[in-house]
Amino acid sequence: MEVIEARGLEIAYERAGEGPPVVFVHGAAEDGRIWQPQVAGLADELTVVVWDEPGAGRSSDLPEGFGLTDFADSLATLIETLDLGPAHIAGLSWGGTVVLELYRGHPELVATLIMIDTYAGWKGSLPADEVRKRVAGTRQMLAAPPEDFDPTLPGLFASDPPTRFVPLLTAIAADVRPATLGHQLTIMAEADQRDLLPRIAVPTLLIWGELDVRSPLSVAHQFEEAIPGAELVVIEGAGHLSNLERPEQVNEAVRMFCRAHPPRSS
Structure with a gap:
Protein backbone atom coordinates (compact mmCIF):
# COMPACT_ATOMS: atom_id res chain seq x y z
CA MET A 1 0.00 0.00 0.00
CA GLU A 2 1.04 3.58 -0.71
CA VAL A 3 -0.27 6.78 0.88
CA ILE A 4 -1.20 10.27 -0.26
CA GLU A 5 -2.36 13.24 1.78
CA ALA A 6 -5.85 14.55 1.07
CA ARG A 7 -7.12 17.57 2.99
CA GLY A 8 -4.99 16.70 5.99
CA LEU A 9 -5.83 12.99 5.91
CA GLU A 10 -3.63 10.07 4.95
CA ILE A 11 -5.32 8.00 2.23
CA ALA A 12 -3.91 4.52 1.60
CA TYR A 13 -4.20 2.95 -1.83
CA GLU A 14 -2.88 0.10 -3.94
CA ARG A 15 -2.00 0.40 -7.62
CA ALA A 16 -1.29 -2.49 -10.00
CA GLY A 17 -0.94 -3.03 -13.72
CA GLU A 18 -0.72 -0.73 -16.71
CA GLY A 19 -3.31 0.49 -19.16
CA PRO A 20 -6.49 2.55 -18.89
CA PRO A 21 -7.16 3.40 -15.22
CA VAL A 22 -10.03 1.90 -13.24
CA VAL A 23 -10.58 2.99 -9.64
CA PHE A 24 -12.50 0.63 -7.32
CA VAL A 25 -14.37 2.07 -4.32
CA HIS A 26 -15.34 -0.36 -1.56
CA GLY A 27 -18.50 -0.59 0.52
CA ALA A 28 -19.19 0.02 4.20
CA ALA A 29 -17.54 -2.29 6.76
CA GLU A 30 -14.86 -2.98 4.15
CA ASP A 31 -11.57 -1.66 2.83
CA GLY A 32 -9.61 -1.95 -0.38
CA ARG A 33 -8.79 -5.61 0.24
CA ILE A 34 -12.35 -6.51 -0.80
CA TRP A 35 -11.20 -5.99 -4.40
CA GLY A 57 -8.20 0.14 6.47
CA ARG A 58 -4.86 1.92 6.66
CA SER A 59 -6.27 5.43 6.12
CA SER A 60 -6.78 8.14 8.74
CA ASP A 61 -9.77 8.24 11.07
CA LEU A 62 -12.75 10.33 10.04
CA PRO A 63 -12.71 13.96 11.16
CA GLU A 64 -15.79 15.24 12.95
CA GLY A 65 -18.59 16.25 10.59
CA PHE A 66 -17.16 14.36 7.61
CA GLY A 67 -19.96 14.04 5.05
CA LEU A 68 -20.70 12.33 1.74
CA THR A 69 -19.24 15.24 -0.19
CA ASP A 70 -16.03 14.94 1.85
CA PHE A 71 -15.69 11.26 0.91
CA ALA A 72 -16.18 12.19 -2.75
CA ASP A 73 -13.73 15.08 -2.56
CA SER A 74 -11.11 12.82 -0.96
CA LEU A 75 -11.57 10.35 -3.81
CA ALA A 76 -11.19 13.21 -6.28
CA THR A 77 -7.92 14.21 -4.61
CA LEU A 78 -6.62 10.65 -4.98
CA ILE A 79 -7.51 10.57 -8.69
CA GLU A 80 -5.96 14.00 -9.28
CA THR A 81 -2.80 13.25 -7.28
CA LEU A 82 -2.18 10.03 -9.21
CA ASP A 83 -3.05 11.76 -12.50
CA LEU A 84 -5.63 9.10 -13.36
CA GLY A 85 -8.51 11.17 -14.66
CA PRO A 86 -10.65 10.79 -16.55
CA ALA A 87 -10.86 7.18 -15.32
CA HIS A 88 -13.29 4.32 -15.13
CA ILE A 89 -14.78 4.58 -11.62
CA ALA A 90 -16.38 1.53 -10.00
CA GLY A 91 -18.31 1.56 -6.74
CA LEU A 92 -19.73 -1.31 -4.69
CA SER A 93 -22.72 -0.78 -2.36
CA TRP A 94 -21.95 2.33 -0.22
CA GLY A 95 -18.98 2.88 -2.52
CA GLY A 96 -21.35 3.41 -5.43
CA THR A 97 -23.07 6.19 -3.49
CA VAL A 98 -19.66 7.82 -2.99
CA VAL A 99 -18.93 7.42 -6.70
CA LEU A 100 -22.20 9.11 -7.66
CA GLU A 101 -21.28 12.03 -5.43
CA LEU A 102 -17.85 12.14 -7.09
CA TYR A 103 -19.58 12.44 -10.45
CA ARG A 104 -21.82 15.21 -9.13
CA GLY A 105 -18.90 17.31 -7.96
CA HIS A 106 -16.07 16.27 -10.28
CA PRO A 107 -17.50 14.96 -13.57
CA GLU A 108 -14.28 15.79 -15.42
CA LEU A 109 -12.52 12.98 -13.52
CA VAL A 110 -15.02 10.32 -14.59
CA ALA A 111 -14.73 8.57 -17.97
CA THR A 112 -17.33 5.91 -17.14
CA LEU A 113 -19.30 4.71 -14.14
CA ILE A 114 -19.44 1.07 -13.04
CA MET A 115 -22.11 0.64 -10.36
CA ILE A 116 -22.03 -2.70 -8.54
CA ASP A 117 -24.92 -3.76 -6.25
CA THR A 118 -25.32 -0.21 -5.05
CA TYR A 119 -27.80 2.54 -4.16
CA ALA A 120 -28.64 6.14 -4.91
CA GLY A 121 -28.52 6.37 -1.13
CA TRP A 122 -30.87 4.19 0.93
CA LYS A 123 -33.49 6.94 0.93
CA GLY A 124 -33.15 7.20 -2.85
CA SER A 125 -33.45 3.45 -3.52
CA LEU A 126 -35.31 1.63 -0.76
CA PRO A 127 -38.78 1.81 0.81
CA ALA A 128 -38.99 3.96 3.92
CA ASP A 129 -39.88 0.96 6.11
CA GLU A 130 -36.74 -0.86 4.98
CA VAL A 131 -34.57 2.17 5.71
CA ARG A 132 -36.03 2.41 9.24
CA LYS A 133 -35.37 -1.31 9.76
CA ARG A 134 -31.74 -0.91 8.71
CA VAL A 135 -31.21 2.12 10.91
CA ALA A 136 -32.60 0.19 13.90
CA GLY A 137 -30.33 -2.75 13.12
CA THR A 138 -27.34 -0.43 12.91
CA ARG A 139 -28.12 1.10 16.30
CA GLN A 140 -28.42 -2.36 17.83
CA MET A 141 -25.11 -3.43 16.29
CA LEU A 142 -23.28 -0.35 17.56
CA ALA A 143 -24.79 -0.65 21.05
CA ALA A 144 -23.21 -4.07 21.59
CA PRO A 145 -20.19 -4.32 23.92
CA PRO A 146 -16.88 -4.05 22.07
CA GLU A 147 -16.18 -7.75 22.49
CA ASP A 148 -19.52 -8.58 20.82
CA PHE A 149 -19.28 -6.06 17.97
CA ASP A 150 -19.90 -7.82 14.64
CA PRO A 151 -19.82 -5.54 11.58
CA THR A 152 -21.06 -8.25 9.20
CA LEU A 153 -24.17 -6.87 7.56
CA PRO A 154 -26.95 -9.39 6.81
CA GLY A 155 -27.59 -10.70 3.31
CA LEU A 156 -24.17 -10.15 1.74
CA PHE A 157 -24.09 -13.49 -0.09
CA ALA A 158 -26.67 -15.63 -1.86
CA SER A 159 -25.53 -18.59 0.25
CA ASP A 160 -22.46 -19.17 2.40
CA PRO A 161 -19.44 -16.92 1.77
CA PRO A 162 -16.99 -18.43 -0.73
CA THR A 163 -14.61 -20.59 1.28
CA ARG A 164 -11.49 -19.14 -0.34
CA PHE A 165 -12.45 -15.63 0.80
CA VAL A 166 -13.44 -16.42 4.41
CA PRO A 167 -9.96 -15.55 5.80
CA LEU A 168 -10.03 -12.27 3.86
CA LEU A 169 -13.51 -11.39 5.13
CA THR A 170 -12.48 -12.23 8.70
CA ALA A 171 -9.41 -10.00 8.46
CA ILE A 172 -11.40 -7.09 7.02
CA ALA A 173 -14.12 -7.41 9.67
CA ALA A 174 -11.51 -7.36 12.44
CA ASP A 175 -10.33 -3.93 11.26
CA VAL A 176 -13.73 -2.24 10.93
CA ARG A 177 -14.02 0.91 13.06
CA PRO A 178 -17.46 1.16 14.69
CA ALA A 179 -17.49 4.96 14.52
CA THR A 180 -16.88 4.89 10.76
CA LEU A 181 -19.53 2.26 10.11
CA GLY A 182 -22.15 4.07 12.17
CA HIS A 183 -21.41 7.34 10.42
CA GLN A 184 -21.51 5.80 6.94
CA LEU A 185 -24.82 4.08 7.49
CA THR A 186 -26.34 7.27 8.90
CA ILE A 187 -25.27 9.08 5.72
CA MET A 188 -26.70 6.27 3.60
CA ALA A 189 -30.05 6.41 5.38
CA GLU A 190 -30.39 10.10 4.55
CA ALA A 191 -28.90 10.13 1.04
CA ASP A 192 -31.16 10.50 -1.99
CA GLN A 193 -29.32 10.92 -5.30
CA ARG A 194 -32.22 10.23 -7.65
CA ASP A 195 -31.98 13.78 -8.99
CA LEU A 196 -28.50 13.02 -10.36
CA LEU A 197 -29.25 9.83 -12.27
CA PRO A 198 -30.97 11.34 -15.35
CA ARG A 199 -28.10 13.83 -15.69
CA ILE A 200 -25.35 11.22 -15.97
CA ALA A 201 -23.71 11.75 -19.35
CA VAL A 202 -20.96 9.10 -19.34
CA PRO A 203 -21.26 5.41 -20.28
CA THR A 204 -22.61 3.53 -17.28
CA LEU A 205 -22.43 -0.19 -16.48
CA LEU A 206 -24.67 -1.72 -13.82
CA ILE A 207 -23.46 -5.04 -12.38
CA TRP A 208 -25.93 -6.73 -10.05
CA GLY A 209 -26.14 -10.02 -8.23
CA GLU A 210 -29.26 -11.87 -9.32
CA LEU A 211 -30.02 -12.82 -5.70
CA ASP A 212 -28.96 -9.57 -3.99
CA VAL A 213 -31.34 -8.97 -1.08
CA ARG A 214 -29.64 -5.83 0.24
CA SER A 215 -29.91 -3.93 -3.05
CA PRO A 216 -32.37 -6.08 -5.01
CA LEU A 217 -32.67 -6.17 -8.77
CA SER A 218 -35.57 -3.72 -8.53
CA VAL A 219 -32.98 -1.10 -7.57
CA ALA A 220 -30.87 -2.03 -10.58
CA HIS A 221 -33.89 -1.49 -12.80
CA GLN A 222 -34.45 1.93 -11.20
CA PHE A 223 -30.91 2.85 -12.21
CA GLU A 224 -31.37 1.35 -15.67
CA GLU A 225 -34.50 3.39 -16.31
CA ALA A 226 -33.11 6.64 -14.92
CA ILE A 227 -29.58 6.74 -16.38
CA PRO A 228 -29.51 7.40 -20.13
CA GLY A 229 -28.06 4.43 -22.01
CA ALA A 230 -27.16 2.43 -18.89
CA GLU A 231 -26.22 -1.22 -19.51
CA LEU A 232 -27.23 -3.88 -16.96
CA VAL A 233 -25.33 -7.14 -16.44
CA VAL A 234 -26.97 -9.57 -14.00
CA ILE A 235 -24.62 -12.02 -12.29
CA GLU A 236 -26.47 -15.32 -11.90
CA GLY A 237 -26.38 -16.95 -8.49
CA ALA A 238 -24.69 -13.98 -6.79
CA GLY A 239 -25.77 -11.84 -3.87
CA HIS A 240 -24.69 -8.38 -2.74
CA LEU A 241 -20.93 -8.98 -2.89
CA SER A 242 -21.02 -10.27 -6.45
CA ASN A 243 -17.38 -9.28 -6.92
CA LEU A 244 -16.39 -12.01 -4.44
CA GLU A 245 -19.13 -14.53 -5.10
CA ARG A 246 -18.66 -14.56 -8.89
CA PRO A 247 -15.37 -12.69 -9.50
CA GLU A 248 -14.71 -14.16 -12.93
CA GLN A 249 -18.06 -12.98 -14.29
CA VAL A 250 -17.74 -9.54 -12.70
CA ASN A 251 -14.18 -9.14 -14.01
CA GLU A 252 -15.25 -10.11 -17.52
CA ALA A 253 -18.09 -7.58 -17.48
CA VAL A 254 -15.72 -4.84 -16.29
CA ARG A 255 -13.06 -5.80 -18.85
CA MET A 256 -15.45 -5.79 -21.82
CA PHE A 257 -17.01 -2.47 -20.76
CA CYS A 258 -13.65 -0.76 -20.30
CA ARG A 259 -12.48 -2.00 -23.68
CA ALA A 260 -15.62 -0.62 -25.31
CA HIS A 261 -15.28 2.81 -23.68
CA PRO A 262 -11.59 3.85 -23.54
CA PRO A 263 -11.07 7.06 -21.55
CA ARG A 264 -10.19 10.14 -23.52
CA SER A 265 -6.90 11.86 -22.74
CA SER A 266 -7.13 14.39 -19.91
Whole structure:
Protein backbone atom coordinates (compact mmCIF):
# COMPACT_ATOMS: atom_id res chain seq x y z
CA MET A 1 0.00 0.00 0.00
CA GLU A 2 1.04 3.58 -0.71
CA VAL A 3 -0.27 6.78 0.88
CA ILE A 4 -1.20 10.27 -0.26
CA GLU A 5 -2.36 13.24 1.78
CA ALA A 6 -5.85 14.55 1.07
CA ARG A 7 -7.12 17.57 2.99
CA GLY A 8 -4.99 16.70 5.99
CA LEU A 9 -5.83 12.99 5.91
CA GLU A 10 -3.63 10.07 4.95
CA ILE A 11 -5.32 8.00 2.23
CA ALA A 12 -3.91 4.52 1.60
CA TYR A 13 -4.20 2.95 -1.83
CA GLU A 14 -2.88 0.10 -3.94
CA ARG A 15 -2.00 0.40 -7.62
CA ALA A 16 -1.29 -2.49 -10.00
CA GLY A 17 -0.94 -3.03 -13.72
CA GLU A 18 -0.72 -0.73 -16.71
CA GLY A 19 -3.31 0.49 -19.16
CA PRO A 20 -6.49 2.55 -18.89
CA PRO A 21 -7.16 3.40 -15.22
CA VAL A 22 -10.03 1.90 -13.24
CA VAL A 23 -10.58 2.99 -9.64
CA PHE A 24 -12.50 0.63 -7.32
CA VAL A 25 -14.37 2.07 -4.32
CA HIS A 26 -15.34 -0.36 -1.56
CA GLY A 27 -18.50 -0.59 0.52
CA ALA A 28 -19.19 0.02 4.20
CA ALA A 29 -17.54 -2.29 6.76
CA GLU A 30 -14.86 -2.98 4.15
CA ASP A 31 -11.57 -1.66 2.83
CA GLY A 32 -9.61 -1.95 -0.38
CA ARG A 33 -8.79 -5.61 0.24
CA ILE A 34 -12.35 -6.51 -0.80
CA TRP A 35 -11.20 -5.99 -4.40
CA GLN A 36 -8.40 -8.58 -4.33
CA PRO A 37 -9.92 -10.71 -7.13
CA GLN A 38 -10.35 -7.61 -9.30
CA VAL A 39 -6.75 -6.48 -8.77
CA ALA A 40 -5.50 -9.96 -9.58
CA GLY A 41 -7.83 -10.48 -12.52
CA LEU A 42 -7.68 -7.13 -14.32
CA ALA A 43 -4.17 -5.74 -13.83
CA ASP A 44 -3.01 -7.54 -16.98
CA GLU A 45 -4.91 -4.98 -19.06
CA LEU A 46 -5.85 -2.07 -16.80
CA THR A 47 -4.23 0.19 -14.23
CA VAL A 48 -6.20 -0.96 -11.20
CA VAL A 49 -6.37 1.37 -8.19
CA VAL A 50 -8.15 0.55 -4.93
CA TRP A 51 -8.32 2.86 -1.94
CA ASP A 52 -8.98 2.58 1.77
CA GLU A 53 -11.48 5.38 2.25
CA PRO A 54 -11.04 7.79 5.18
CA GLY A 55 -11.94 5.92 8.35
CA ALA A 56 -11.14 2.48 6.92
CA GLY A 57 -8.20 0.14 6.47
CA ARG A 58 -4.86 1.92 6.66
CA SER A 59 -6.27 5.43 6.12
CA SER A 60 -6.78 8.14 8.74
CA ASP A 61 -9.77 8.24 11.07
CA LEU A 62 -12.75 10.33 10.04
CA PRO A 63 -12.71 13.96 11.16
CA GLU A 64 -15.79 15.24 12.95
CA GLY A 65 -18.59 16.25 10.59
CA PHE A 66 -17.16 14.36 7.61
CA GLY A 67 -19.96 14.04 5.05
CA LEU A 68 -20.70 12.33 1.74
CA THR A 69 -19.24 15.24 -0.19
CA ASP A 70 -16.03 14.94 1.85
CA PHE A 71 -15.69 11.26 0.91
CA ALA A 72 -16.18 12.19 -2.75
CA ASP A 73 -13.73 15.08 -2.56
CA SER A 74 -11.11 12.82 -0.96
CA LEU A 75 -11.57 10.35 -3.81
CA ALA A 76 -11.19 13.21 -6.28
CA THR A 77 -7.92 14.21 -4.61
CA LEU A 78 -6.62 10.65 -4.98
CA ILE A 79 -7.51 10.57 -8.69
CA GLU A 80 -5.96 14.00 -9.28
CA THR A 81 -2.80 13.25 -7.28
CA LEU A 82 -2.18 10.03 -9.21
CA ASP A 83 -3.05 11.76 -12.50
CA LEU A 84 -5.63 9.10 -13.36
CA GLY A 85 -8.51 11.17 -14.66
CA PRO A 86 -10.65 10.79 -16.55
CA ALA A 87 -10.86 7.18 -15.32
CA HIS A 88 -13.29 4.32 -15.13
CA ILE A 89 -14.78 4.58 -11.62
CA ALA A 90 -16.38 1.53 -10.00
CA GLY A 91 -18.31 1.56 -6.74
CA LEU A 92 -19.73 -1.31 -4.69
CA SER A 93 -22.72 -0.78 -2.36
CA TRP A 94 -21.95 2.33 -0.22
CA GLY A 95 -18.98 2.88 -2.52
CA GLY A 96 -21.35 3.41 -5.43
CA THR A 97 -23.07 6.19 -3.49
CA VAL A 98 -19.66 7.82 -2.99
CA VAL A 99 -18.93 7.42 -6.70
CA LEU A 100 -22.20 9.11 -7.66
CA GLU A 101 -21.28 12.03 -5.43
CA LEU A 102 -17.85 12.14 -7.09
CA TYR A 103 -19.58 12.44 -10.45
CA ARG A 104 -21.82 15.21 -9.13
CA GLY A 105 -18.90 17.31 -7.96
CA HIS A 106 -16.07 16.27 -10.28
CA PRO A 107 -17.50 14.96 -13.57
CA GLU A 108 -14.28 15.79 -15.42
CA LEU A 109 -12.52 12.98 -13.52
CA VAL A 110 -15.02 10.32 -14.59
CA ALA A 111 -14.73 8.57 -17.97
CA THR A 112 -17.33 5.91 -17.14
CA LEU A 113 -19.30 4.71 -14.14
CA ILE A 114 -19.44 1.07 -13.04
CA MET A 115 -22.11 0.64 -10.36
CA ILE A 116 -22.03 -2.70 -8.54
CA ASP A 117 -24.92 -3.76 -6.25
CA THR A 118 -25.32 -0.21 -5.05
CA TYR A 119 -27.80 2.54 -4.16
CA ALA A 120 -28.64 6.14 -4.91
CA GLY A 121 -28.52 6.37 -1.13
CA TRP A 122 -30.87 4.19 0.93
CA LYS A 123 -33.49 6.94 0.93
CA GLY A 124 -33.15 7.20 -2.85
CA SER A 125 -33.45 3.45 -3.52
CA LEU A 126 -35.31 1.63 -0.76
CA PRO A 127 -38.78 1.81 0.81
CA ALA A 128 -38.99 3.96 3.92
CA ASP A 129 -39.88 0.96 6.11
CA GLU A 130 -36.74 -0.86 4.98
CA VAL A 131 -34.57 2.17 5.71
CA ARG A 132 -36.03 2.41 9.24
CA LYS A 133 -35.37 -1.31 9.76
CA ARG A 134 -31.74 -0.91 8.71
CA VAL A 135 -31.21 2.12 10.91
CA ALA A 136 -32.60 0.19 13.90
CA GLY A 137 -30.33 -2.75 13.12
CA THR A 138 -27.34 -0.43 12.91
CA ARG A 139 -28.12 1.10 16.30
CA GLN A 140 -28.42 -2.36 17.83
CA MET A 141 -25.11 -3.43 16.29
CA LEU A 142 -23.28 -0.35 17.56
CA ALA A 143 -24.79 -0.65 21.05
CA ALA A 144 -23.21 -4.07 21.59
CA PRO A 145 -20.19 -4.32 23.92
CA PRO A 146 -16.88 -4.05 22.07
CA GLU A 147 -16.18 -7.75 22.49
CA ASP A 148 -19.52 -8.58 20.82
CA PHE A 149 -19.28 -6.06 17.97
CA ASP A 150 -19.90 -7.82 14.64
CA PRO A 151 -19.82 -5.54 11.58
CA THR A 152 -21.06 -8.25 9.20
CA LEU A 153 -24.17 -6.87 7.56
CA PRO A 154 -26.95 -9.39 6.81
CA GLY A 155 -27.59 -10.70 3.31
CA LEU A 156 -24.17 -10.15 1.74
CA PHE A 157 -24.09 -13.49 -0.09
CA ALA A 158 -26.67 -15.63 -1.86
CA SER A 159 -25.53 -18.59 0.25
CA ASP A 160 -22.46 -19.17 2.40
CA PRO A 161 -19.44 -16.92 1.77
CA PRO A 162 -16.99 -18.43 -0.73
CA THR A 163 -14.61 -20.59 1.28
CA ARG A 164 -11.49 -19.14 -0.34
CA PHE A 165 -12.45 -15.63 0.80
CA VAL A 166 -13.44 -16.42 4.41
CA PRO A 167 -9.96 -15.55 5.80
CA LEU A 168 -10.03 -12.27 3.86
CA LEU A 169 -13.51 -11.39 5.13
CA THR A 170 -12.48 -12.23 8.70
CA ALA A 171 -9.41 -10.00 8.46
CA ILE A 172 -11.40 -7.09 7.02
CA ALA A 173 -14.12 -7.41 9.67
CA ALA A 174 -11.51 -7.36 12.44
CA ASP A 175 -10.33 -3.93 11.26
CA VAL A 176 -13.73 -2.24 10.93
CA ARG A 177 -14.02 0.91 13.06
CA PRO A 178 -17.46 1.16 14.69
CA ALA A 179 -17.49 4.96 14.52
CA THR A 180 -16.88 4.89 10.76
CA LEU A 181 -19.53 2.26 10.11
CA GLY A 182 -22.15 4.07 12.17
CA HIS A 183 -21.41 7.34 10.42
CA GLN A 184 -21.51 5.80 6.94
CA LEU A 185 -24.82 4.08 7.49
CA THR A 186 -26.34 7.27 8.90
CA ILE A 187 -25.27 9.08 5.72
CA MET A 188 -26.70 6.27 3.60
CA ALA A 189 -30.05 6.41 5.38
CA GLU A 190 -30.39 10.10 4.55
CA ALA A 191 -28.90 10.13 1.04
CA ASP A 192 -31.16 10.50 -1.99
CA GLN A 193 -29.32 10.92 -5.30
CA ARG A 194 -32.22 10.23 -7.65
CA ASP A 195 -31.98 13.78 -8.99
CA LEU A 196 -28.50 13.02 -10.36
CA LEU A 197 -29.25 9.83 -12.27
CA PRO A 198 -30.97 11.34 -15.35
CA ARG A 199 -28.10 13.83 -15.69
CA ILE A 200 -25.35 11.22 -15.97
CA ALA A 201 -23.71 11.75 -19.35
CA VAL A 202 -20.96 9.10 -19.34
CA PRO A 203 -21.26 5.41 -20.28
CA THR A 204 -22.61 3.53 -17.28
CA LEU A 205 -22.43 -0.19 -16.48
CA LEU A 206 -24.67 -1.72 -13.82
CA ILE A 207 -23.46 -5.04 -12.38
CA TRP A 208 -25.93 -6.73 -10.05
CA GLY A 209 -26.14 -10.02 -8.23
CA GLU A 210 -29.26 -11.87 -9.32
CA LEU A 211 -30.02 -12.82 -5.70
CA ASP A 212 -28.96 -9.57 -3.99
CA VAL A 213 -31.34 -8.97 -1.08
CA ARG A 214 -29.64 -5.83 0.24
CA SER A 215 -29.91 -3.93 -3.05
CA PRO A 216 -32.37 -6.08 -5.01
CA LEU A 217 -32.67 -6.17 -8.77
CA SER A 218 -35.57 -3.72 -8.53
CA VAL A 219 -32.98 -1.10 -7.57
CA ALA A 220 -30.87 -2.03 -10.58
CA HIS A 221 -33.89 -1.49 -12.80
CA GLN A 222 -34.45 1.93 -11.20
CA PHE A 223 -30.91 2.85 -12.21
CA GLU A 224 -31.37 1.35 -15.67
CA GLU A 225 -34.50 3.39 -16.31
CA ALA A 226 -33.11 6.64 -14.92
CA ILE A 227 -29.58 6.74 -16.38
CA PRO A 228 -29.51 7.40 -20.13
CA GLY A 229 -28.06 4.43 -22.01
CA ALA A 230 -27.16 2.43 -18.89
CA GLU A 231 -26.22 -1.22 -19.51
CA LEU A 232 -27.23 -3.88 -16.96
CA VAL A 233 -25.33 -7.14 -16.44
CA VAL A 234 -26.97 -9.57 -14.00
CA ILE A 235 -24.62 -12.02 -12.29
CA GLU A 236 -26.47 -15.32 -11.90
CA GLY A 237 -26.38 -16.95 -8.49
CA ALA A 238 -24.69 -13.98 -6.79
CA GLY A 239 -25.77 -11.84 -3.87
CA HIS A 240 -24.69 -8.38 -2.74
CA LEU A 241 -20.93 -8.98 -2.89
CA SER A 242 -21.02 -10.27 -6.45
CA ASN A 243 -17.38 -9.28 -6.92
CA LEU A 244 -16.39 -12.01 -4.44
CA GLU A 245 -19.13 -14.53 -5.10
CA ARG A 246 -18.66 -14.56 -8.89
CA PRO A 247 -15.37 -12.69 -9.50
CA GLU A 248 -14.71 -14.16 -12.93
CA GLN A 249 -18.06 -12.98 -14.29
CA VAL A 250 -17.74 -9.54 -12.70
CA ASN A 251 -14.18 -9.14 -14.01
CA GLU A 252 -15.25 -10.11 -17.52
CA ALA A 253 -18.09 -7.58 -17.48
CA VAL A 254 -15.72 -4.84 -16.29
CA ARG A 255 -13.06 -5.80 -18.85
CA MET A 256 -15.45 -5.79 -21.82
CA PHE A 257 -17.01 -2.47 -20.76
CA CYS A 258 -13.65 -0.76 -20.30
CA ARG A 259 -12.48 -2.00 -23.68
CA ALA A 260 -15.62 -0.62 -25.31
CA HIS A 261 -15.28 2.81 -23.68
CA PRO A 262 -11.59 3.85 -23.54
CA PRO A 263 -11.07 7.06 -21.55
CA ARG A 264 -10.19 10.14 -23.52
CA SER A 265 -6.90 11.86 -22.74
CA SER A 266 -7.13 14.39 -19.91
